[in-house]
Amino acid sequence: MNLKLRVWRQRSAAEKGKMVTYEVTDVSPDMSFLEMLDVLNEQLILDGEDPVSFDHDCREGICGSCGVMINGRAHGNGLFDSHPQTTTCQLHMRSFKDGDTIDVEPWRATAFPVIKDLAVDRSALDRIIQSGGYISAPTGTAPEAHSILVAKKDSDAAFDAATCIGCGACVAACPNASSMLFTSSKVVHLGLMPQGQPERNDRVVNMIHQQDLEGFGGCTNIGECSVSCPKGISMENISRLNHDLLGALRAGARPKS
Amino acid sequence: MVTVTNSGQRRTPKVAKTSSVAKKAVMAVSGIILVLYLIAHMVGNLKLFAGAETFNGYSEWIRRIGEPAVPGQTVLWIIRVVLLVAVVAHAWAAVSLWRQAKRARPTQYVARKAVAQSYASRTMRWGGVILALFIVYHLLDLTFGVANPAGHDATPYDRAIAGFSNPFVTAVYVVALLALGFHLRHGVWSATQTLGQSNKTRERTVNAFATVFAVVLTAGFLIPPLSVLVGIIE
Numbered sequence: 001m002n003l004k005l006r007v008w009r010q011r012s013a014a015e016k017g018k019m020v021t022y023e024v025t026d027v028s029p030d031m032s033f034l035e036m037l038d039v040l041n042e043q044l045i046l047d048g049e050d051p052v053s054f055d056h057d058c059r060e061g062i063c064g065s066c067g068v069m070i071n072g073r074a075h076g077n078g079l080f081d082s083h084p085q086t087t088t089c090q091l092h093m094r095s096f097k098d099g100d101t102i103d104v105e106p107w108r109a110t111a112f113p114v115i116k117d118l119a120v121d122r123s124a125l126d127r128i129i130q131s132g133g134y135i136s137a138p139t140g141t142a143p144e145a146h147s148i149l150v151a152k153k154d155s156d157a158a159f160d161a162a163t164c165i166g167c168g169a170c171v172a173a174c175p176n177a178s179s180m181l182f183t184s185s186k187v188v189h190l191g192l193m194p195q196g197q198p199e200r201n202d203r204v205v206n207m208i209h210q211q212d213l214e215g216f217g218g219c220t221n222i223g224e225c226s227v228s229c230p231k232g233i234s235m236e237n238i239s240r241l242n243h244d245l246l247g248a249l250r251a252g253a254r255p256k257s
Numbered sequence: 258m259v260t261v262t263n264s265g266q267r268r269t270p271k272v273a274k275t276s277s278v279a280k281k282a283v284m285a286v287s288g289i290i291l292v293l294y295l296i297a298h299m300v301g302n303l304k305l306f307a308g309a310e311t312f313n314g315y316s317e318w319i320r321r322i323g324e325p326a327v328p329g330q331t332v333l334w335i336i337r338v339v340l341l342v343a344v345v346a347h348a349w350a351a352v353s354l355w356r357q358a359k360r361a362r363p364t365q366y367v368a369r370k371a372v373a374q375s376y377a378s379r380t381m382r383w384g385g386v387i388l389a390l391f392i393v394y395h396l397l398d399l400t401f402g403v404a405n406p407a408g409h410d411a412t413p414y415d416r417a418i419a420g421f422s423n424p425f426v427t428a429v430y431v432v433a434l435l436a437l438g439f440h441l442r443h444g445v446w447s448a449t450q451t452l453g454q455s456n457k458t459r460e461r462t463v464n465a466f467a468t469v470f471a472v473v474l475t476a477g478f479l480i481p482p483l484s485v486l487v488g489i490i491e
Contacts, residue, residue, distance in 0.1 A: 008367070069368070071368055073370050073372070078372040078373075079370070103367060103368035105368065108366055109361055110362065110363060175371075175374065175379075176354075176362075178277075178358075208276050208277070215360060215361055217360075217361035217362070218277035218278075218281060218357055218358060220354075220447065221378070221443075221447040222373060223378075226373070235455075236457045239449075239450045239454065239456060240453065240456070241278075241453075242281070242282075242450065242451050242452065245276070245453075246453060255276075
Protein backbone atom coordinates (compact mmCIF):
# COMPACT_ATOMS: atom_id res chain seq x y z
CA MET A 1 0.00 0.00 0.00
CA ASN A 2 1.05 3.56 -0.66
CA LEU A 3 -0.31 6.23 1.64
CA LYS A 4 -0.22 9.97 2.02
CA LEU A 5 0.16 11.03 5.65
CA ARG A 6 -0.52 14.49 6.96
CA VAL A 7 1.20 14.57 10.34
CA TRP A 8 1.20 17.28 13.01
CA ARG A 9 4.79 18.44 13.51
CA GLN A 10 5.60 20.60 16.51
CA ARG A 11 9.15 20.87 17.83
CA SER A 12 8.17 21.75 21.40
CA ALA A 13 5.30 23.00 23.55
CA ALA A 14 6.55 26.55 23.09
CA GLU A 15 6.70 26.47 19.29
CA LYS A 16 3.86 26.52 16.81
CA GLY A 17 3.05 23.33 14.97
CA LYS A 18 1.71 22.55 11.51
CA MET A 19 0.55 19.64 9.40
CA VAL A 20 3.31 18.22 7.17
CA THR A 21 2.60 15.85 4.29
CA TYR A 22 4.64 12.65 3.82
CA GLU A 23 4.37 9.81 1.32
CA VAL A 24 4.76 6.35 2.83
CA THR A 25 5.30 3.56 0.32
CA ASP A 26 5.20 -0.25 0.50
CA VAL A 27 3.06 -0.41 3.64
CA SER A 28 1.96 -3.95 4.45
CA PRO A 29 -1.75 -4.34 5.31
CA ASP A 30 -0.62 -6.46 8.29
CA MET A 31 1.31 -3.60 9.87
CA SER A 32 -0.15 -1.81 12.84
CA PHE A 33 -0.63 1.93 12.61
CA LEU A 34 2.44 2.44 14.81
CA GLU A 35 4.56 0.13 12.66
CA MET A 36 3.54 2.24 9.68
CA LEU A 37 4.76 5.32 11.60
CA ASP A 38 8.01 3.39 12.32
CA VAL A 39 8.44 2.91 8.56
CA LEU A 40 7.90 6.64 8.05
CA ASN A 41 10.45 7.44 10.78
CA GLU A 42 13.11 5.12 9.30
CA GLN A 43 12.64 6.87 5.99
CA LEU A 44 12.88 10.30 7.69
CA ILE A 45 16.08 9.27 9.53
CA LEU A 46 17.66 8.07 6.25
CA ASP A 47 16.74 11.40 4.69
CA GLY A 48 18.44 13.18 7.60
CA GLU A 49 15.18 14.57 8.95
CA ASP A 50 13.78 14.61 12.47
CA PRO A 51 11.61 11.51 13.08
CA VAL A 52 8.01 11.94 14.26
CA SER A 53 7.67 11.59 18.05
CA PHE A 54 4.82 9.51 19.41
CA ASP A 55 4.15 7.65 22.66
CA HIS A 56 3.99 3.85 22.67
CA ASP A 57 4.88 0.98 24.93
CA CYS A 58 3.19 -2.44 24.98
CA ARG A 59 1.83 -2.35 21.43
CA GLU A 60 -0.81 -4.90 22.40
CA GLY A 61 -3.62 -2.56 23.41
CA ILE A 62 -3.33 -2.81 27.18
CA CYS A 63 -0.98 -0.10 28.47
CA GLY A 64 -2.64 3.12 27.35
CA SER A 65 0.58 4.77 26.16
CA CYS A 66 -0.21 5.22 22.51
CA GLY A 67 -2.96 7.28 21.06
CA VAL A 68 -3.30 9.76 18.22
CA MET A 69 -6.18 11.31 16.34
CA ILE A 70 -6.57 9.45 13.05
CA ASN A 71 -8.74 11.21 10.48
CA GLY A 72 -10.38 13.15 13.28
CA ARG A 73 -11.12 10.14 15.51
CA ALA A 74 -9.28 9.14 18.70
CA HIS A 75 -7.36 5.91 17.94
CA GLY A 76 -9.36 5.87 14.69
CA ASN A 77 -12.29 4.43 16.68
CA GLY A 78 -15.60 4.93 14.94
CA LEU A 79 -14.08 5.12 11.45
CA PHE A 80 -14.35 1.45 10.59
CA ASP A 81 -17.52 -0.55 11.24
CA SER A 82 -15.62 -3.80 10.84
CA HIS A 83 -12.96 -2.86 13.36
CA PRO A 84 -13.47 -3.24 17.13
CA GLN A 85 -12.86 -0.26 19.42
CA THR A 86 -9.20 -0.46 20.29
CA THR A 87 -5.98 1.49 20.70
CA THR A 88 -3.84 2.98 17.91
CA CYS A 89 -1.28 0.14 18.20
CA GLN A 90 -3.99 -2.44 17.49
CA LEU A 91 -5.39 -0.62 14.47
CA HIS A 92 -4.03 -2.39 11.41
CA MET A 93 -3.35 -0.91 8.00
CA ARG A 94 -5.75 -3.36 6.33
CA SER A 95 -8.48 -1.02 7.57
CA PHE A 96 -7.20 1.58 5.08
CA LYS A 97 -7.13 1.54 1.29
CA ASP A 98 -4.19 2.01 -1.03
CA GLY A 99 -3.81 5.70 -1.88
CA ASP A 100 -5.63 6.93 1.25
CA THR A 101 -4.73 10.26 2.82
CA ILE A 102 -4.57 9.99 6.62
CA ASP A 103 -4.55 12.93 9.01
CA VAL A 104 -2.59 12.25 12.20
CA GLU A 105 -2.83 14.71 15.09
CA PRO A 106 -2.02 14.68 18.80
CA TRP A 107 -4.71 14.73 21.54
CA ARG A 108 -5.66 18.39 21.81
CA ALA A 109 -6.49 19.83 25.23
CA THR A 110 -5.13 22.54 27.50
CA ALA A 111 -4.58 19.83 30.09
CA PHE A 112 -2.52 17.77 27.58
CA PRO A 113 0.25 20.12 26.37
CA VAL A 114 2.16 18.84 23.35
CA ILE A 115 5.66 17.65 24.25
CA LYS A 116 6.72 17.10 20.65
CA ASP A 117 4.79 16.21 17.48
CA LEU A 118 2.22 13.56 18.48
CA ALA A 119 3.43 13.07 22.06
CA VAL A 120 1.43 14.91 24.72
CA ASP A 121 1.90 15.24 28.47
CA ARG A 122 -0.91 13.32 30.15
CA SER A 123 0.34 13.69 33.71
CA ALA A 124 -2.85 15.64 34.45
CA LEU A 125 -4.58 12.24 34.56
CA ASP A 126 -1.97 10.99 37.05
CA ARG A 127 -2.66 13.97 39.29
CA ILE A 128 -6.40 13.23 39.19
CA ILE A 129 -5.60 9.70 40.40
CA GLN A 130 -3.31 11.07 43.10
CA SER A 131 -6.09 13.31 44.38
CA GLY A 132 -8.34 10.37 45.29
CA GLY A 133 -8.01 7.29 43.08
CA TYR A 134 -6.80 5.00 45.85
CA ILE A 135 -8.01 3.11 48.90
CA SER A 136 -6.34 2.96 52.29
CA ALA A 137 -5.79 -0.66 53.24
CA PRO A 138 -3.50 -2.33 55.71
CA THR A 139 -0.48 -3.88 54.04
CA GLY A 140 0.82 -7.33 54.82
CA THR A 141 -0.43 -10.78 53.96
CA ALA A 142 -3.19 -10.84 51.36
CA PRO A 143 -6.54 -11.16 53.20
CA GLU A 144 -8.81 -14.13 52.65
CA ALA A 145 -10.62 -13.36 49.39
CA HIS A 146 -14.01 -14.46 50.71
CA SER A 147 -13.96 -12.44 53.92
CA ILE A 148 -15.63 -9.47 52.23
CA LEU A 149 -18.40 -10.44 49.85
CA VAL A 150 -19.15 -8.36 46.75
CA ALA A 151 -22.36 -8.69 44.76
CA LYS A 152 -21.74 -10.12 41.28
CA LYS A 153 -23.52 -7.15 39.67
CA ASP A 154 -21.25 -4.68 41.49
CA SER A 155 -18.06 -6.60 40.85
CA ASP A 156 -18.89 -6.80 37.14
CA ALA A 157 -19.64 -3.07 36.90
CA ALA A 158 -16.52 -2.23 38.93
CA PHE A 159 -14.44 -4.46 36.67
CA ASP A 160 -15.86 -2.84 33.53
CA ALA A 161 -14.93 0.59 34.91
CA ALA A 162 -11.50 -0.67 35.95
CA THR A 163 -10.64 -1.62 32.36
CA CYS A 164 -9.80 2.07 31.76
CA ILE A 165 -6.16 2.30 30.69
CA GLY A 166 -5.93 6.08 31.02
CA CYS A 167 -5.00 6.70 27.39
CA GLY A 168 -6.84 10.03 27.22
CA ALA A 169 -8.95 9.21 24.14
CA CYS A 170 -12.12 10.37 25.98
CA VAL A 171 -10.59 13.82 26.50
CA ALA A 172 -9.33 13.95 22.92
CA ALA A 173 -12.74 13.02 21.49
CA CYS A 174 -14.85 15.22 23.79
CA PRO A 175 -16.03 18.49 22.20
CA ASN A 176 -15.44 20.07 25.63
CA ALA A 177 -12.09 18.33 26.24
CA SER A 178 -13.60 16.88 29.41
CA SER A 179 -12.04 13.94 31.25
CA MET A 180 -15.30 12.85 32.85
CA LEU A 181 -15.25 9.33 31.40
CA PHE A 182 -11.74 8.77 32.78
CA THR A 183 -12.47 10.26 36.21
CA SER A 184 -15.83 8.51 36.47
CA SER A 185 -14.36 5.12 35.65
CA LYS A 186 -11.82 5.58 38.48
CA VAL A 187 -14.48 6.84 40.91
CA VAL A 188 -16.84 3.99 40.06
CA HIS A 189 -14.39 1.12 40.08
CA LEU A 190 -13.41 1.94 43.67
CA GLY A 191 -16.82 3.26 44.73
CA LEU A 192 -18.60 -0.02 43.97
CA MET A 193 -16.22 -2.05 46.14
CA PRO A 194 -16.60 -2.39 49.93
CA GLN A 195 -12.89 -1.51 50.21
CA GLY A 196 -13.55 1.82 48.49
CA GLN A 197 -16.23 3.04 50.89
CA PRO A 198 -14.17 4.87 53.60
CA GLU A 199 -12.87 7.47 51.10
CA ARG A 200 -15.88 7.42 48.78
CA ASN A 201 -17.15 10.95 49.42
CA ASP A 202 -13.75 12.61 49.60
CA ARG A 203 -12.56 10.73 46.54
CA VAL A 204 -15.22 12.03 44.17
CA VAL A 205 -15.06 15.60 45.47
CA ASN A 206 -11.26 15.78 45.28
CA MET A 207 -10.97 14.08 41.90
CA ILE A 208 -13.53 16.43 40.32
CA HIS A 209 -11.79 19.39 41.93
CA GLN A 210 -8.44 18.26 40.51
CA GLN A 211 -10.04 17.67 37.10
CA ASP A 212 -11.29 21.27 37.07
CA LEU A 213 -7.89 22.55 38.28
CA GLU A 214 -6.14 20.77 35.42
CA GLY A 215 -8.19 22.76 32.92
CA PHE A 216 -10.44 20.04 31.53
CA GLY A 217 -13.87 21.06 30.26
CA GLY A 218 -17.23 20.05 31.72
CA CYS A 219 -19.32 17.10 30.56
CA THR A 220 -22.34 17.78 28.35
CA ASN A 221 -23.34 14.11 27.99
CA ILE A 222 -22.73 14.00 24.26
CA GLY A 223 -21.19 10.53 24.19
CA GLU A 224 -18.17 10.94 21.90
CA CYS A 225 -15.99 9.65 24.77
CA SER A 226 -17.63 6.28 25.07
CA VAL A 227 -17.50 5.48 21.34
CA SER A 228 -13.83 6.53 21.23
CA CYS A 229 -12.78 4.58 24.33
CA PRO A 230 -10.61 1.58 23.41
CA LYS A 231 -12.24 -0.28 26.31
CA GLY A 232 -15.79 0.84 25.46
CA ILE A 233 -16.39 2.27 28.94
CA SER A 234 -20.03 3.21 29.36
CA MET A 235 -21.51 6.66 29.99
CA GLU A 236 -23.36 5.14 32.95
CA ASN A 237 -20.17 5.66 34.95
CA ILE A 238 -20.56 9.42 34.47
CA SER A 239 -24.07 9.22 35.86
CA ARG A 240 -22.78 7.22 38.85
CA LEU A 241 -20.04 9.81 39.45
CA ASN A 242 -22.61 12.62 39.37
CA HIS A 243 -24.77 10.70 41.83
CA ASP A 244 -21.78 10.18 44.15
CA LEU A 245 -20.68 13.81 43.87
CA LEU A 246 -24.09 15.29 44.66
CA GLY A 247 -24.44 12.89 47.60
CA ALA A 248 -20.96 13.76 48.86
CA LEU A 249 -21.61 17.50 48.63
CA ARG A 250 -24.88 17.04 50.55
CA ALA A 251 -22.95 15.07 53.18
CA GLY A 252 -20.61 18.02 53.58
CA ALA A 253 -17.53 16.72 51.75
CA ARG A 254 -15.42 19.57 50.34
CA PRO A 255 -12.25 19.40 48.23
CA LYS A 256 -9.02 19.82 50.15
CA SER A 257 -7.10 22.58 48.39
CA MET B 258 -0.33 5.29 31.82
CA VAL B 259 3.07 6.84 31.14
CA THR B 260 3.66 10.55 30.70
CA VAL B 261 6.20 12.00 33.04
CA THR B 262 7.57 15.36 32.01
CA ASN B 263 8.55 18.64 33.47
CA SER B 264 5.36 19.94 35.01
CA GLY B 265 6.95 23.35 35.47
CA GLN B 266 6.25 24.29 31.87
CA ARG B 267 2.49 23.86 32.32
CA ARG B 268 0.65 27.08 32.80
CA THR B 269 -1.92 26.89 35.57
CA PRO B 270 -5.34 27.30 33.98
CA LYS B 271 -7.86 29.71 35.39
CA VAL B 272 -10.33 27.76 37.44
CA ALA B 273 -13.74 28.60 38.80
CA LYS B 274 -14.59 28.12 42.46
CA THR B 275 -17.67 26.02 41.86
CA SER B 276 -17.08 22.53 40.51
CA SER B 277 -18.14 21.85 36.95
CA VAL B 278 -20.46 19.08 38.12
CA ALA B 279 -22.18 21.36 40.64
CA LYS B 280 -22.75 23.86 37.80
CA LYS B 281 -24.24 21.06 35.73
CA ALA B 282 -26.57 20.24 38.62
CA VAL B 283 -27.68 23.90 38.76
CA MET B 284 -28.34 23.68 35.03
CA ALA B 285 -30.34 20.45 35.41
CA VAL B 286 -32.49 21.62 38.35
CA SER B 287 -33.24 25.04 36.80
CA GLY B 288 -34.02 23.23 33.54
CA ILE B 289 -36.52 20.96 35.30
CA ILE B 290 -38.27 24.00 36.84
CA LEU B 291 -38.53 25.60 33.39
CA VAL B 292 -39.80 22.36 31.83
CA LEU B 293 -42.55 22.04 34.48
CA TYR B 294 -43.61 25.60 33.66
CA LEU B 295 -43.54 24.83 29.93
CA ILE B 296 -45.93 21.90 30.40
CA ALA B 297 -48.46 24.17 32.16
CA HIS B 298 -47.87 26.90 29.53
CA MET B 299 -48.48 24.47 26.66
CA VAL B 300 -51.71 23.14 28.17
CA GLY B 301 -52.91 26.70 28.80
CA ASN B 302 -52.22 27.72 25.19
CA LEU B 303 -54.52 24.97 23.91
CA LYS B 304 -57.43 26.87 25.51
CA LEU B 305 -57.23 29.17 22.48
CA PHE B 306 -59.40 26.50 20.81
CA ALA B 307 -62.10 27.01 23.45
CA GLY B 308 -62.74 30.56 22.27
CA ALA B 309 -62.09 34.12 23.38
CA GLU B 310 -64.16 34.04 26.56
CA THR B 311 -62.55 30.88 27.98
CA PHE B 312 -59.04 31.95 27.03
CA ASN B 313 -59.39 35.45 28.46
CA GLY B 314 -61.04 34.00 31.55
CA TYR B 315 -58.12 31.61 31.98
CA SER B 316 -55.70 34.48 31.60
CA GLU B 317 -57.62 36.44 34.22
CA TRP B 318 -57.67 33.40 36.55
CA ILE B 319 -53.86 33.20 36.47
CA ARG B 320 -53.81 36.67 38.02
CA ARG B 321 -56.25 35.62 40.73
CA ILE B 322 -54.71 32.27 41.79
CA GLY B 323 -54.58 32.06 45.56
CA GLU B 324 -57.26 34.70 46.15
CA PRO B 325 -58.68 35.45 48.62
CA ALA B 326 -56.03 33.83 50.82
CA VAL B 327 -53.38 36.10 49.33
CA PRO B 328 -53.76 39.43 47.50
CA GLY B 329 -54.29 39.32 43.72
CA GLN B 330 -51.24 38.54 41.51
CA THR B 331 -49.21 37.20 44.48
CA VAL B 332 -48.91 33.70 43.05
CA LEU B 333 -48.33 35.14 39.56
CA TRP B 334 -45.38 37.16 40.84
CA ILE B 335 -43.98 34.20 42.77
CA ILE B 336 -44.06 32.20 39.54
CA ARG B 337 -42.41 35.06 37.65
CA VAL B 338 -39.62 35.43 40.20
CA VAL B 339 -38.97 31.66 40.32
CA LEU B 340 -38.83 31.56 36.51
CA LEU B 341 -36.50 34.54 36.35
CA VAL B 342 -34.16 32.99 38.91
CA ALA B 343 -34.26 29.67 37.02
CA VAL B 344 -33.49 31.33 33.67
CA VAL B 345 -30.62 33.36 35.14
CA ALA B 346 -29.15 30.31 36.92
CA HIS B 347 -29.52 28.18 33.77
CA ALA B 348 -27.78 30.81 31.64
CA TRP B 349 -25.05 31.48 34.22
CA ALA B 350 -24.17 27.78 34.44
CA ALA B 351 -24.26 27.44 30.65
CA VAL B 352 -22.04 30.45 29.95
CA SER B 353 -19.60 29.46 32.65
CA LEU B 354 -19.28 25.88 31.36
CA TRP B 355 -19.10 27.13 27.76
CA ARG B 356 -16.13 29.31 28.69
CA GLN B 357 -14.50 26.44 30.58
CA ALA B 358 -14.87 24.24 27.50
CA LYS B 359 -13.35 26.96 25.28
CA ARG B 360 -10.36 27.24 27.61
CA ALA B 361 -10.02 23.46 27.71
CA ARG B 362 -9.28 23.26 23.97
CA PRO B 363 -7.80 26.46 22.57
CA THR B 364 -6.31 24.73 19.50
CA GLN B 365 -8.86 23.00 17.30
CA TYR B 366 -8.27 19.80 15.38
CA VAL B 367 -7.41 20.15 11.70
CA ALA B 368 -9.56 17.09 10.99
CA ARG B 369 -12.40 16.17 13.29
CA LYS B 370 -15.18 13.68 12.79
CA ALA B 371 -18.09 13.30 15.21
CA VAL B 372 -19.96 10.00 15.28
CA ALA B 373 -21.90 10.01 18.56
CA GLN B 374 -23.13 13.56 18.92
CA SER B 375 -26.66 14.32 17.82
CA TYR B 376 -27.89 17.50 16.14
CA ALA B 377 -29.66 18.27 19.42
CA SER B 378 -26.52 17.95 21.54
CA ARG B 379 -24.41 19.94 19.09
CA THR B 380 -26.85 22.86 19.08
CA MET B 381 -27.47 23.12 22.85
CA ARG B 382 -25.44 26.30 23.32
CA TRP B 383 -26.45 28.36 20.28
CA GLY B 384 -29.97 26.92 20.53
CA GLY B 385 -30.05 28.24 24.08
CA VAL B 386 -28.99 31.67 22.85
CA ILE B 387 -31.81 31.61 20.26
CA LEU B 388 -34.28 30.66 23.00
CA ALA B 389 -33.08 33.46 25.28
CA LEU B 390 -33.57 36.03 22.48
CA PHE B 391 -36.94 34.51 21.67
CA ILE B 392 -38.11 34.75 25.30
CA VAL B 393 -37.37 38.51 25.25
CA TYR B 394 -39.34 38.95 22.01
CA HIS B 395 -42.14 36.67 23.25
CA LEU B 396 -42.60 38.72 26.46
CA LEU B 397 -42.62 41.98 24.48
CA ASP B 398 -45.15 40.45 22.08
CA LEU B 399 -47.72 38.69 24.26
CA THR B 400 -47.04 39.68 27.89
CA PHE B 401 -46.29 43.40 27.59
CA GLY B 402 -47.96 43.74 24.19
CA VAL B 403 -45.52 46.42 23.01
CA ALA B 404 -44.33 44.33 20.05
CA ASN B 405 -47.82 43.06 19.28
CA PRO B 406 -49.86 44.28 16.25
CA ALA B 407 -53.01 44.56 18.40
CA GLY B 408 -51.14 46.57 21.03
CA HIS B 409 -51.02 46.64 24.79
CA ASP B 410 -54.71 47.28 25.46
CA ALA B 411 -56.13 44.33 23.49
CA THR B 412 -57.33 41.21 25.31
CA PRO B 413 -54.91 38.25 25.51
CA TYR B 414 -57.00 36.36 22.93
CA ASP B 415 -57.00 39.28 20.47
CA ARG B 416 -53.25 39.72 20.91
CA ALA B 417 -52.64 36.06 20.11
CA ILE B 418 -54.87 36.19 17.02
CA ALA B 419 -53.35 39.46 15.79
CA GLY B 420 -49.80 38.15 16.23
CA PHE B 421 -50.19 34.70 14.76
CA SER B 422 -52.21 35.91 11.75
CA ASN B 423 -48.97 37.44 10.56
CA PRO B 424 -46.86 34.76 8.80
CA PHE B 425 -43.60 36.44 9.86
CA VAL B 426 -44.53 36.38 13.53
CA THR B 427 -45.61 32.75 13.30
CA ALA B 428 -42.38 31.91 11.46
CA VAL B 429 -40.35 33.32 14.36
CA TYR B 430 -42.37 31.20 16.78
CA VAL B 431 -41.96 28.06 14.66
CA VAL B 432 -38.17 28.47 14.49
CA ALA B 433 -37.91 29.13 18.23
CA LEU B 434 -40.18 26.21 19.12
CA LEU B 435 -38.19 23.82 16.94
CA ALA B 436 -35.06 25.06 18.73
CA LEU B 437 -36.89 24.37 22.00
CA GLY B 438 -37.70 20.84 20.84
CA PHE B 439 -34.05 20.05 20.11
CA HIS B 440 -32.98 21.72 23.36
CA LEU B 441 -35.39 19.52 25.31
CA ARG B 442 -34.40 16.37 23.44
CA HIS B 443 -30.83 16.60 24.69
CA GLY B 444 -31.69 18.50 27.88
CA VAL B 445 -33.98 15.83 29.33
CA TRP B 446 -31.38 13.11 28.76
CA SER B 447 -28.52 15.28 29.96
CA ALA B 448 -30.33 16.34 33.15
CA THR B 449 -31.08 12.70 33.99
CA GLN B 450 -27.42 11.87 33.53
CA THR B 451 -26.21 14.95 35.46
CA LEU B 452 -28.43 14.20 38.44
CA GLY B 453 -27.04 10.68 38.49
CA GLN B 454 -30.30 8.95 37.64
CA SER B 455 -29.23 7.13 34.49
CA ASN B 456 -27.62 3.74 34.03
CA LYS B 457 -27.06 1.20 31.27
CA THR B 458 -30.55 -0.31 31.50
CA ARG B 459 -32.37 3.01 31.84
CA GLU B 460 -30.34 4.77 29.14
CA ARG B 461 -32.52 3.63 26.25
CA THR B 462 -35.77 4.45 28.07
CA VAL B 463 -34.53 7.89 29.12
CA ASN B 464 -33.52 8.71 25.55
CA ALA B 465 -36.80 7.45 24.12
CA PHE B 466 -38.75 9.44 26.70
CA ALA B 467 -36.69 12.55 25.91
CA THR B 468 -37.57 12.26 22.21
CA VAL B 469 -41.29 11.66 22.82
CA PHE B 470 -41.48 14.42 25.41
CA ALA B 471 -39.72 16.93 23.14
CA VAL B 472 -42.00 16.07 20.20
CA VAL B 473 -45.22 16.24 22.26
CA LEU B 474 -44.32 19.53 23.93
CA THR B 475 -43.16 21.16 20.68
CA ALA B 476 -46.24 19.96 18.82
CA GLY B 477 -48.48 21.20 21.64
CA PHE B 478 -46.90 24.63 21.39
CA LEU B 479 -46.95 24.73 17.57
CA ILE B 480 -50.61 23.80 17.10
CA PRO B 481 -52.24 27.08 18.34
CA PRO B 482 -50.09 29.52 16.30
CA LEU B 483 -50.37 27.41 13.15
CA SER B 484 -54.13 27.03 13.65
CA VAL B 485 -54.46 30.82 13.85
CA LEU B 486 -52.33 31.23 10.73
CA VAL B 487 -54.42 28.85 8.62
CA GLY B 488 -57.67 30.24 10.04
CA ILE B 489 -58.86 27.33 12.21
CA ILE B 490 -58.92 29.78 15.14
CA GLU B 491 -60.28 33.22 14.31
